[in-house]
Amino acid sequence: MNDTTSAPGASSANTSTGPVSGRIRYRLQQAGQRFFANDNIADYIEPGEIDALRDEVAGRMHAVLQSLVIDTDNDHNTQDTARRVAKMYLDEVFAGRYRQAPAVTAFPNVSRLNELMIVGPIQVRSACSHHFCPIIGRVWIGILPNETSDLIGLSKYARLCEWVMSRPQIQEEAVVLLADILERRVRPDGLAVVMEADHFCMHWRGVKDSDSAMTNSVMRGAFLRDANLRREFLALMPRKSSGAV
Numbered sequence: 001m002n003d004t005t006s007a008p009g010a011s012s013a014n015t016s017t018g019p020v021s022g023r024i025r026y027r028l029q030q031a032g033q034r035f036f037a038n039d040n041i042a043d044y045i046e047p048g049e050i051d052a053l054r055d056e057v058a059g060r061m062h063a064v065l066q067s068l069v070i071d072t073d074n075d076h077n078t079q080d081t082a083r084r085v086a087k088m089y090l091d092e093v094f095a096g097r098y099r100q101a102p103a104v105t106a107f108p109n110v111s112r113l114n115e116l117m118i119v120g121p122i123q124v125r126s127a128c129s130h131h132f133c134p135i136i137g138r139v140w141i142g143i144l145p146n147e148t149s150d151l152i153g154l155s156k157y158a159r160l161c162e163w164v165m166s167r168p169q170i171q172e173e174a175v176v177l178l179a180d181i182l183e184r185r186v187r188p189d190g191l192a193v194v195m196e197a198d199h200f201c202m203h204w205r206g207v208k209d210s211d212s213a214m215t216n217s218v219m220r221g222a223f224l225r226d227a228n229l230r231r232e233f234l235a236l237m238p239r240k241s242s243g244a245v
């Protein structure tokens with residue numbers, strides 16, 4: 001990646017004295033790169049900057065706790081909350097924004113397999129971009145390969161899914177993003193992705209409806225053209241338990 005910190009006409013956001021988030025944002029803007037909540041920005045983060053970003057988020061989170069009038073100096077339960085939340089966002093629940101995609105080994109389809117393959121249910125843990133509340137659910141993936149498709153290891157479906165899901169987003173976009181990535185990696189004849197999830201912004205707060213879940217399906221290629229294939233996938237989708245979680 002180009003070092004943009006010494007670019008002529010640089011604003012204070014890209015000098016080494018500003019907050020690290022400003023430097024990263026500057027690089028993204030210079031590259032014309034979108035940085036929505038569900039975008040991965042790993043290519044624009046330099047070595048060591050994640051540590052600095054964690055410190056910056058912890059400082060800002062501390063200010064939020066101050067504004068919530070919580071006595072973090074004397075309340076032993078919240079003394080370290082700002083640091084914990086920063087670590088949780090950057091290294092855990094939103095790690096899919098800051099980390100590179102998992103390595104995925106692809107094997108050529110030497111046997112020219114062209115039978116339906118289904119993986120799932122894969123556990124999904126995400127968060128809505130509106131309230132940062134958890135989205136907890138499951139994903140099923142159906143692949144119909146052809147002779148030019150790549151075959152990827154079974155665990156890689158779960159790893160790619162986790163990478164996509166550990167970002168703040170809405171479910172409709174999450175399922176399409178996952179389908180786009182799988183389509184690029186596997187180049188199948190047909191691809192199906194179904195996601196079913198509970199949204200805690202509806203269960204825990206707001207309307208407080210604890211029973212409703214959301215289901216989305218993305219059907220591409222052969223799954224769009226062939227109703228029998230679609231039916232076969234939906235009938236074979238292994239549902240290990242009832243309910244969304």
Ligand SMILES: Nc1nc2c(ncn2[C@@H]2O[C@H](COP(=O)(O)OP(=O)(O)OP(=O)(O)O)[C@@H](O)[C@H]2O)c(=O)[nH]1
Nearest residue numbers: 128129130131169170171172199201202205206207
């Ligand atoms: N379409 C969609 N909506 C979502 C998703 N996750 C959360 N939401 C909803 O997005 C909405 C958030 O925007 P607003 O309606 O402005 O938020 P609010 O005023 O706090 O709304 P309430 O939740 O009804 O209290 C809520 O209705 C959430 O239930 C999702 O994945 N997809």
